[in-house]
Amino acid sequence: MEKQSFYQEFEVFSKRTPTSNFQHQFSLLAPNGEMALVMAQENFMRREPVVDIWVVNRKHLHGLTQVNKQALQRLDNKDYRTTKGYGYLKKKWRHYEQVMLDEKEILSWGGGGKKDDK
């Protein structure tokens, strides 16, 4: 049985730069969300750059049990979903004297950002 306490458990997430994803940092105890945000900065962001913070009360988190996590395992037969299943195209394009437009090439087309590194 859990003891009564004014503390609640929060999981802390933060973003390092405006373009990065939120990353889980750790958990902390705080009486409410507002204090949790203050504590999150004190506890986990004393040095690293940070542009945004989320705190989530643990009672609002829904997760998987150890047994249900096993259902996440995938069979290794899904090549048609990934570029791995189409790797043979590289050789085909070479035959036609063209370079294959692979993931690295395509994701470099963002424009305004990184230029071709060739």
Add this chain to the structure above:
Amino acid sequence: MSVVTQLSEQELQEQFEARIAAGEKIEVDDWMPEEYRLALIKLISMHGISEIMGALPEKEWVPKAPTLYRKLGIMAKVQDEMGHGQLLLRVAEDLLKPYGKNRGDLMIDLFEGRLKFHNVFHMETKSWGDAGLIGWLVDGSAIISQTNMLGSSYGPYARALQRICAEEVFHAQHGEAIIMALVEGTPEQRALVQDALNRWWESLLFFFGPASKDTTGTSKQDITIKYKIRVQTNEELRQSFLSKYIPRIQSIGLTVPDPTLHFDEAQNKWIYQEPNWEIFKKIQRNEGPCSQERLALRRSSYENNAWVREALTALVN
């Protein structure tokens, strides 16, 4: 969707051991044998409380630091130590849930002598040389013992250690900076560091604990190695500390207060004068030079603030 399977205790134990053997990480809600849970609670609550008790000898030097820059540096370090305590107590609390205990109970365990804090934090700090030496060699030792558990089979502890070790690097360099300034200073300043080393040497040998339980009667190292919570033994860690730090200590002109200390090529290990483990055992019983004073400080702060916790708890009931 939920998969319902009924496994016997025996099957769960076998599954758990297979996960440990495969190098998988165990998470807080996963099934674990009680032996594993208790070993983790003992280790992590002691580690967490030691971070908090470790801030006490250092915070004494905040008002006495020689320059504003040094004051800011040591304040940042003290804040980090409290932060490490917070991280580790969170990990311990989550493990304690099945027993209905929380960090308040750990604090009571500390006051009543059931929960130990690290031997090195029972000692007196006499000079600024001590403050530097703690940062350099005590934190250096802490880095060695904590990196030994970075690959811990318990996921939350491994993740906490990852954060802690990153900050310990700053602590060690902060200590090195203080030591470097002193040894390159006046003869009095050099003497301050040598005196600190002389007084702290025994504590540094105690740091990693006895080589085996034959020395002090108990040791948790076998069980923590068995469950892959840590890798190396206490003696291996001590040898690693000596290999890393003896050349550095000597290179800046300091003398280790042990004339028998040498590296034995044939045995491939450092030979040193065994410290007096009876003193270590006394410290473990909270009978060290500053044990009671530091516990009293911690206790009075806990008791003086009790009314705040009680008033806020009354609000949620």
